Amino acid sequence: MSVPILSTRDLTKTYGRGPDRFDALKGVSLDIDRGDSVAIVGKSGSGKSTLMHLLALLDTPGGGEVHVDGTNAKTLSGRKLNTLRNQMFGFVFQQFFLNHATSVLDNVVLPLKIAGTGARERRARGMAVLEQLELADKARNKAGNLSGGQKQRVVIARALANNPQVLFADEPTGNLDTATGAIVEDILFDLNQNHGITLITVTHDHDLAARFNRRLYIRDGQLITTDEEHAA
Amino acid sequence: MKPLETVTTAIANSFRSKLRTTLTILAIFVGAFTLTITNGLGTGISNYIDSQVAAVGPSNAFTVTKTDASTSPGSGPQKYDPNTRVLAAGGRPGSTQVALNQSDLDTLAAIPGITGVNPVSRLSPAYVQWNSQEKYQLSISPLAGAQPQLAAGAPLDDAGSEPQIVLPSSYITPLGLPGNDQAIGQDVTIGIQDAAGTMHTITARISGVEDNALLGSGGAFANKALTAALTDAQSTGAPAATKNTWTAATATFTPSTKAQINDIKSRLTAAGYTAQTLEDRIGTVKTVINGIIGVLDAFAIIALVAAGFGIVNTLLMSVQERTREIGLMKAMGMGSGSVFALFSTEAAFIGLLGSLIGSAAAIGLGTAISGVLARGPLSDLAGLQILSFAPGSVAGVILLVMIIAFLAGTLPAWRAARQNPIDSLRYE
Ligand SMILES: Nc1ncnc2c1ncn2[C@@H]1O[C@H](COP(=O)(O)OP(=O)(O)O)[C@@H](O)[C@H]1O
Numbered sequence: 001m002s003v004p005i006l007s008t009r010d011l012t013k014t015y016g017r018g019p020d021r022f023d024a025l026k027g028v029s030l031d032i033d034r035g036d037s038v039a040i041v042g043k044s045g046s047g048k049s050t051l052m053h054l055l056a057l058l059d060t061p062g063g064g065e066v067h068v069d070g071t072n073a074k075t076l077s078g079r080k081l082n083t084l085r086n087q088m089f090g091f092v093f094q095q096f097f098l099n100h101a102t103s104v105l106d107n108v109v110l111p112l113k114i115a116g117t118g119a120r121e122r123r124a125r126g127m128a129v130l131e132q133l134e135l136a137d138k139a140r141n142k143a144g145n146l147s148g149g150q151k152q153r154v155v156i157a158r159a160l161a162n163n164p165q166v167l168f169a170d171e172p173t174g175n176l177d178t179a180t181g182a183i184v185e186d187i188l189f190d191l192n193q194n195h196g197i198t199l200i201t202v203t204h205d206h207d208l209a210a211r212f213n214r215r216l217y218i219r220d221g222q223l224i225t226t227d228e229e230h231a232a
Numbered sequence: 233m234k235p236l237e238t239v240t241t242a243i244a245n246s247f248r249s250k251l252r253t254t255l256t257i258l259a260i261f262v263g264a265f266t267l268t269i270t271n272g273l274g275t276g277i278s279n280y281i282d283s284q285v286a287a288v289g290p291s292n293a294f295t296v297t298k299t300d301a302s303t304s305p306g307s308g309p310q311k312y313d314p315n316t317r318v319l320a321a322g323g324r325p326g327s328t329q330v331a332l333n334q335s336d337l338d339t340l341a342a343i344p345g346i347t348g349v350n351p352v353s354r355l356s357p358a359y360v361q362w363n364s365q366e367k368y369q370l371s372i373s374p375l376a377g378a379q380p381q382l383a384a385g386a387p388l389d390d391a392g393s394e395p396q397i398v399l400p401s402s403y404i405t406p407l408g409l410p411g412n413d414q415a416i417g418q419d420v421t422i423g424i425q426d427a428a429g430t431m432h433t434i435t436a437r438i439s440g441v442e443d444n445a446l447l448g449s450g451g452a453f454a455n456k457a458l459t460a461a462l463t464d465a466q467s468t469g470a471p472a473a474t475k476n477t478w479t480a481a482t483a484t485f486t487p488s489t490k491a492q493i494n495d496i497k498s499r500l501t502a503a504g505y506t507a508q509t510l511e512d513r514i515g516t517v518k519t520v521i522n523g524i525i526g527v528l529d530a531f532a533i534i535a536l537v538a539a540g541f542g543i544v545n546t547l548l549m550s551v552q553e554r555t556r557e558i559g560l561m562k563a564m565g566m567g568s569g570s571v572f573a574l575f576s577t578e579a580a581f582i583g584l585l586g587s588l589i590g591s592a593a594a595i596g597l598g599t600a601i602s603g604v605l606a607r608g609p610l611s612d613l614a615g616l617q618i619l620s621f622a623p624g625s626v627a628g629v630i631l632l633v634m635i636i637a638f639l640a641g642t643l644p645a646w647r648a649a650r651q652n653p654i655d656s657l658r659y660e
Pocket residue numbers: 015016022024042043044045046047048049050051658
């Protein structure tokens with residue numbers, strides 16, 4: 001069997017100190033294979049976002065290890081870490097984090113700008129991604145003037161701009177109405193099935209979770225084997 | 233991020249909060265404006281002093297006199313020595329000036345570093361006259377090699393055989409000449425008495441007209457040919473001993489460093505002569521002016537340091553405002569170094585903008601004011617441009633302001649760079 005693209009061992013994360021101390025993750029071990037689609041399911045405050053951030057190497061764990069393609073993330077240099085964040089991972093945050101004052105295209109090509117890609121290629125790549133998400137006609141618009149569904153698609157386009165191998169999405173349909181949410185879901189599954197992108201999505205929507213290849217249930221910072229609500 | 237991209241992004245970012253950036257630029261503007269003005273004042277005044285000094289005499293020459301022990305107070309009268317000649321000299325009554333003779337000139341010429349020795353002849357012409365009109369008294373500058381600032385005409389030709397003179401502009405109208413430019417090439421008659429009281433007349437051609445000068449003696453300048461002719465006429469019938477004694481000599485040296493000049497000077501002192509360069513005689517004026525300009529510069533720097541805190545404040549607020557954006561960029565793999573570069577470039581850009589506008593305004597306003605002053609209140613000091621801007625020192629001011637701005641930007645930039653991406657994104 002091939003090496004998992006992401007795996008963790010006894011991952012812990014603690015926020016705060018003294019009386020404010022809070023253990024958000026209490027030893028999480030998991031393996032995610034290349035090309036898989038995984039839903040992380042749990043109630044609000046159970047530690048889903050914390051786990052995602054650690055998987056995407058955006059935060060440092062309190063204890064335990066994250067392995068990317070078999071390499072312990074702790075051993076990575078700052079430069080290598082930045083390259084991974086920039087090129088291997090795409091992240092769709094729980095909030096949009098768009099720069100409202102600049103154009104949709106400028107927002108989308110931000111990862112390419114950081115990578116040092118030339119302006120011409122940046123534009124071409126940005127337009128291609130917007131095309132893919134059916135937003136090409138909005139490229140010149142100010143990002144602030146879009147609807148929620150359009151913003152979510154822009155954010156996905158930005159995450160895809162640098163051709164990532166793994167796409168993280170933190171409650172991508174949480175802020176959208178059902179119809180718009182369904183469109184965004186279809187986009188994500190299309191990326192997974194037809195473009196080979198490993199999809200890791202946080203959700204507390206059980207209908208959405210059911211569409212994934214695998215589900216990881218999390219409660220109070222620990223993975224549990226069964227879906228408690230369905231079991232209950 | 234590519235370096236060019238960093239610069240363009242930083243520039244774009246600095247315009248995102250226009251009001252705040254504008255206020256910071258204004259603060260820097262005041263500092264840069266003041267610094268450029270004081271700098272221009274320094275350049276203008278020292279240019280003027282330099283040109284005035286050149287009008288008094290060459291900078292690469294000593295005025296040499298024989299050191300006289302009697303000048304030290306309490307030393308009592310000097311013993312009479314039949315071998316030394318003394319000349320009555322200006323100064324306190326009873327003081328004398330030991331004269332230089334030919335052997336002194338030879339001794340001076342032999343001192344290492346001295347390239348030429350010329351006795352200073354005190355010429356006392358009686359009058360100057362043009363075209364048989366009114367006669368006027370005339371004095372002739374004793375120092376050879378002076379470069380007067382000319383209002384018209386050309387400098388004296390020391391190599392030619394034609395006797396030439398440069399007259400102060402105040403002589404032109406009284407002599408009956410129609411104007412400065414028309415005076416050039418005219419011949420004037422100079423009357424000079426010899427030792428026996430006989431009046432000789434010598435014709436000299438006007439080669440130039442001198443501007444009103446600050447340090448000038450109000451005297452005319454003669455070229456070598458005219459000096460020789462006047463000397464000849466003045467010493468007709470004088471005893472040989474008088475003919476060959478002089479109160480002072482000019483000893484020229486090749487332009488050299490201050491240390492070399494001091495070396496030569498101490499050799500002259502050891503040989504029993506007192507040597508003074510023009511610097512020695514005029515140096516104090518310069519020191520005072522430099523002191524005043526130094527104080528003004530200090531004020532400008534204080535203004536700039538205050539502006540520096542303005543930059544710190546502006547950028548700290550902008551880091552605060554953009555915390556999420558910084559977090560997002562770091563989450564997308566932007567390195568801390570790039571974030572630091574982005575914010576410090578923004579600081580340097582604000583500094584550049586402020587100093588460019590400040591310097592440009594200072595140069596524009598300063599040149600205008602200087603022109604008005606030169607035509608109005610300062611018109612008696614011809615050639616004085618009170619504010620003059622040297623490209624080098626203006627560039628220096630701009631660079632200095634940018635460095636101050638950059639340094640002010642390092643604290644906010646460092647703050648931005650060390651932020652943890654997730655903490656920044658959570659920031660409300
Ligand atoms: N920066 C933080 N400081 C303190 N507590 C935090 C911080 N981030 C998250 N937490 C807490 O950790 C727990 C898990 O948070 P999170 O991973 O965001 O949950 P989820 O995404 O599942 O809703 C929550 O109780 C939350 O309050």
